[in-house]
Amino acid sequence: MIDTSTNMLYHIGNLNTENRRVSFQMATGKKIDNGSEDSLLHANLINLEDKLRVTEGLKLQITKTQVMNEVSDSSLQELKTLLNKQDNGVITDLLKGLNSGMQRSDKLALATSLRGMRENMFDLLNARVDGEYVFTGSGTDKQTMVKDKNFDQNGKIEFGGDGFLRKVAVQPGSYRDRGITAYDAIFYTSSKSYAGESFTFEEGERIIDENGFEWKLNEAKNQLQKYDYNGNIYHPLNVGPVGDNITALNITSQTAESAATTTSQSVKATYTIANIGNSPAGKMFEAKHNYFDDLNVIIYALEGHATELDGTRGAVIDDELVRQTVSNGLEQTSRQFDATNIGHGELGGRNHVFNIAYDKLEAQETHYNILIQKIGGVDLAKLAMESKALELTYQSLYTTISKMNKLSLLNYMN
Structure with missing residues (x-):
């Protein structure tokens, strides 16, 4: 039971990380928040934004x-x-x-x-x-x-x-x-x-x-x-x-x-x-x-x-x-x-x-804006699908956790 709970918490943590990424991208329209996420993409964006x-x-x-x-x-x-x-x-x-x-x-x-x-x-x-x-x-x-x-x-x-x-x-x-x-x-x-x-x-x-x-x-x-x-x-x-x-x-x-x-x-x-x-x-x-x-x-x-x-x-x-x-x-x-x-x-x-x-x-200016959007921007349609998938995954995971919490030795013996 302990192993199962730890495993569930691990999956919830991953889902939370993914949710923060999707929320940031939907709010800003940007693929990354800082250079550590993708150094090459970050360098290209810095160069274009400078120009x-x-x-x-x-x-x-x-x-x-x-x-x-x-x-x-x-x-x-x-x-x-x-x-x-x-x-x-x-x-x-x-x-x-x-x-x-x-x-x-x-x-x-x-x-x-x-x-x-x-x-x-x-x-x-x-x-x-x-x-x-x-x-x-x-x-x-x-x-x-x-x-x-x-x-x-x-x-x-x-x-x-x-x-x-x-x-x-x-x-x-x-x-x-x-x-x-x-x-x-x-x-x-x-x-x-x-x-x-x-x-x-x-x-x-x-x-x-x-x-x-x-x-x-x-x-x-x-x-x-x-x-x-x-x-x-x-x-x-x-x-x-x-x-x-x-x-x-x-x-x-x-x-x-x-x-x-x-x-x-x-x-x-x-x-x-x-x-x-x-x-x-x-x-x-x-x-x-x-x-x-x-x-x-x-x-x-x-x-x-x-x-x-x-x-x-x-x-x-x-x-x-x-x-x-x-x-x-x-x-x-x-x-x-x-x-x-x-x-x-x-x-x-x-x-x-x-x-x-x-x-x-x-x-x-128009050219640089298009390039920045193309390189560093996100596909909103794809994000919408990912957001919906996250929502369904959350629902499924919490439903599973709820059912597992209702399990007992008496229910098992019956």
């Missing part, structure tokens, strides 16, 4: 990037609207300003309108998503466009970022450039040169090379020097144009600046480098001109004043110079509209890359 988490993380980054790109896209569209002549923008006002019948009050009204548009442009270029500026470049915590402390006097608005785009992972170890910088939104290229060519630029313009590094005039204004990612001058300075790793180029000629008069606007100094160098392959320099500087000159001209070299209001000018300045401003604005349009196109191309990457990640 799934990486995919989900990449999707999250790209979703944020898509939001930033949408903000950039809408901001550029509004910026183009402010510039475009077909949308009562700057070009429309400048065309009105060329009308010989314009009275002084009309020109002042146009200047006021342009000041308002300038503020709108400033706000659009300082668009942010989750505290990050979308047109700043690599340092998204820095304000994109910054007004000078004497803005009310000189109208200066400077770019506070750089020419390096943030890179976003689209696959493990694979990255793509995100968005565009203000160089592509509110600057136009006034001069461009390639390896072995001469290069001329105006004082105050931002000089960018083929890799996005900025080059600046030294204090003596006799050399153009390269600055690094952190905005610090390169050391040592290797003066070109011959050799590799050139970080400085000598100015070979320049034209003098001239102050504003009643009949002429101020003219900034220009600098020329005879040869920007022959290496590396694809070497290129661009002079980026800040459109806000042009807009300031136009506004002062409509108000009847020249613009000094420091951007402040100068002498009163005659109607002919006003007309000439507005005409030049119309050409500059058209160039800026074209540059902004090109930048908008580049943004659209980069947005498309992230949309494709997101679709690919979604497909990967």
Whole structure:
């Protein structure tokens, strides 16, 4: 009897173990609870779940990037609207300003309108998503466009970022450039040169090379020097144009600046480098001109004043110079509209890359989920049958135990 009871308890223990397994699998849908049950299956599941988490993380980054790109896209569209002549923008006002019948009050009204548009442009270029500026470049915590402390006097608005785009992972170890910088939104290229060519630029313009590094005039204004990612001058300075790793180029000629008069606007100094160098392959320099500087000159001209070299209001000018300045401003604005349009196109191309990457990640996520379910998931129909079999086995075993407990020597003798 003792042996029989021990044997029954042993079978009940096995049934309880099996019941816990079936209950766990039905509750979680997983085949195993820990690695000791099946080390090979556990290792495969860990690998797949790790890939799934990486995919989900990449999707999250790209979703944020898509939001930033949408903000950039809408901001550029509004910026183009402010510039475009077909949308009562700057070009429309400048065309009105060329009308010989314009009275002084009309020109002042146009200047006021342009000041308002300038503020709108400033706000659009300082668009942010989750505290990050979308047109700043690599340092998204820095304000994109910054007004000078004497803005009310000189109208200066400077770019506070750089020419390096943030890179976003689209696959493990694979990255793509995100968005565009203000160089592509509110600057136009006034001069461009390639390896072995001469290069001329105006004082105050931002000089960018083929890799996005900025080059600046030294204090003596006799050399153009390269600055690094952190905005610090390169050391040592290797003066070109011959050799590799050139970080400085000598100015070979320049034209003098001239102050504003009643009949002429101020003219900034220009600098020329005879040869920007022959290496590396694809070497290129661009002079980026800040459109806000042009807009300031136009506004002062409509108000009847020249613009000094420091951007402040100068002498009163005659109607002919006003007309000439507005005409030049119309050409500059058209160039800026074209540059902004090109930048908008580049943004659209980069947005498309992230949309494709997101679709690919979604497909990967679905694939990993299917694999995890296929490898580590359970067959619910089979579990249901096992559960029912367990139930019947329990019933049978307890019925047997019940009958055995009713047995006695008297019953046996009878």
